[in-house]
Amino acid sequence: MTVDLSIASLLWMYALILVPVAIFFYLQLGIIRDTLFALIRMTAQLFLVGFYLKYVFQLNxxxxxxxxxxxxxxxxxxxxxxxxxxxxxxxxxxxxxxxxxxxxxxxxxxxxxxxxxxxxxxxxxxxxxxxxxxxxxxxxxxxxxxxxxxxxxxxxxxxxxxxxxxxxxxxxxxxxxxxxxxxxxxxxxxxxxxxxxxxxxxxxxxxxxxxxxxxxxxxxxxxxxxxxxxxxxxxxxxxxxxxxxxxxxxxxxxxxxxxx
Amino acid sequence: MISFEHIMLKVQERTLFIDASLQIRPGEKVVVRGPSGCGKSSLLKCAVGALPAAEGIIRIDGTELKSATVAGIRSRIAYIGQEPVLGADRVRDALLLPFTFKTHRDRAPAEERISRTLDQLHLSSDILDKACKRISGGEKQRIAVARALLLDKCIFLVDEVTSALDPRSRDAVMAELFQPEITLLSVSHDPEWINACDRIVEIKNRQLQEPVADFTPPGGTGTGNQKPEINNADNGGAP
Structure with missing residues (x-):
């Protein structure tokens, strides 16, 4: 079985996104806002799907x-x-x-x-x-x-x-x-x-x-x-x-x- | 016969024709003139259903152009646009392209016929193996004409088809397209071409009009001596 990721581990994972964000800032790409919005959206969607699928699998x-x-x-x-x-x-x-x-x-x-x-x-x-x-x-x-x-x-x-x-x-x-x-x-x-x-x-x-x-x-x-x-x-x-x-x-x- | 009856044509919200009519008899050669952007090319496209007429009727040999008849009408008309598209990598494939379509599949021309047609247009058979992007604009125009001739059509709609040709090549193209059995509706700025036509039609005030003052009746190379017949809004246009 996989090692379950704790909240702290997830936060470390999110910390990695600072690298591309710093690059976007340095290059003045103007896509930081879109990137962060996409990241938040992905997180919310996947958590929702995670909760939903848990019940879908249980119900079968x-x-x-x-x-x-x-x-x-x-x-x-x-x-x-x-x-x-x-x-x-x-x-x-x-x-x-x-x-x-x-x-x-x-x-x-x-x-x-x-x-x-x-x-x-x-x-x-x-x-x-x-x-x-x-x-x-x-x-x-x-x-x-x-x-x-x-x-x-x-x-x-x-x-x-x-x-x-x-x-x-x-x-x-x-x-x-x-x-x-x-x-x-x-x-x-x-x-x-x-x-x-x-x-x-x-x-x-x-x-x-x-x-x-x-x-x-x-x-x-x-x-x-x-x-x-x-x-x-x-x-x-x-x-x-x-x-x-x-x-x-x-x-x-x-x-x-x-x-x- | 080509017949435009009370046509209204709009292209990108711009009205090009209002209640315009024109009749072209079998075998007649007609050239359309007018200032740039007045709708000369659009008129030809309209006749083959490539541009929709908002109002009016178009008839080809008596058949009204509509959804049920458009394919049949296109199969009877040779249309050569201002910048001929050959639609294949090699010249041979471009010439034979229409014969890959279901409508013409069983009518592919023999090699001898292809060579003869090229020769009539002052093109060498060596051109068949050339890449289309390596041939000149004038050669492209003549290949487009050769392709149309191989299809044995009797109605030709051609748009500046001699614009890139030297006089000798132009004469060769004209010799083929001004045959008595061919009905020709053309757009051209070439004086020789215009002189050879039976009729000049001008686009003025969104109408198809016959110029009276400056029109010199064709002589010599023109094939027909029919009396000009232009029907505008005031005199109807039904055959």
Missing amino acids: NPLVSLLWVALMLVVANLSILNKAGLKRSVFFWRLLAGVAGSTLLAGGWFILVVIRPEPIYDARYMVPIIGMILGNCLRSNVLSLERFYSGIRKNENEFTTYLMLGANLHEAVRPYLRDAIKAAVNPSVATMATMGIVSLPGMMTGQILGGAMPMEAIKYQIGIMICIFTAMVVAALVNIQLSLSVAFDDHQRLQQDIFQ
Whole structure:
């Protein structure tokens, strides 16, 4: 089992943040306030989650766990839309379907087919695994959606030329779709290629700190990486495809009022 | 036939046309003139549904431009913008790009046809293996024209398509686009091009007008001798 951190230990941990803050001050970066706000927010959110998860794990009720997963999906979806600069009112339900579908597909596969815990809805597996997949999907979806729509806006003449040369909407957006998917998955491909050498991944480290044997931990790490990668690719593709029908008008012109 | 009927066109909150009408007969060659920013390029884009007309009707060969017909209309029109986009890394891929799309997939031209078309535009076949970013602006324009010719279209909307060409290359492009079967709506500042057109249309007061005082009827290279037919708000425009 891990060594529990006392309040005093935590305070020592917070003391370390003074180093980057001092650097920001020295460089006059103007982001000290944002950094401290983010730190406070992270602390509050994690403590709340800690308290909540304690009860979720104790109850181990599939409905409560699913409710928590649904909340995570909604918050992740809102975050994707905000960061990608897309209007919530236009894209919310479509992107929620894409994020939920891909996350639950990959997470469900890992839990129901690979791990098969007893009981199958065990919150200790369901909540952290879905959470890890979702966190990574969030980053990749922001990248893919932002890259896709900014690519079309920046290359409007090129996009129009494709349409004029006889491309249908799906054919005309394909070059930008390719760029977007690449942008979304490239960091993960690099991470996978260097995993274990350059970095020790979070899930594996957490399990080892929790007392698991390293060989047991790496199997879970491989599993979660494949799940994350699959969910990221599926979510990036599905979300872009689902967004097309509301982002373009009936003449295949990109609508300008879909952006925040 | 290209027909604009009582068009109102706004671009970025700026009204370019109000109740503007114009009819172009099959085989007719028309050039649009007007001060910079008056909407010449926008008019061409409007005809292919790249810019939405707030009001009015556009018909191509009698078919009204709307969501159900836009794809079919685009497949009949060759549109070449002011700065042609080749859309591929290599010239060969750029020429064959439209034939990768479902609409044209079964009509890919033979090598001999490609060489002949390039030759007609005074381009060597060696250009096929060049990178698009390494060819000149004039070569890009002619590749865009060659691509449109390979698609066997009969309606051409071209925007300053000879702006980067020397007289010899321009004449070669004109020889192809001024064929009798081609209906041409163009934007150009080139006097030779303007003279060769059957009609000049000017954009004035957000209307499409035929200049009376300074218009010299085409002679020699023009293909048609049709009487100019401009329909503005006062005289309707339905075919």
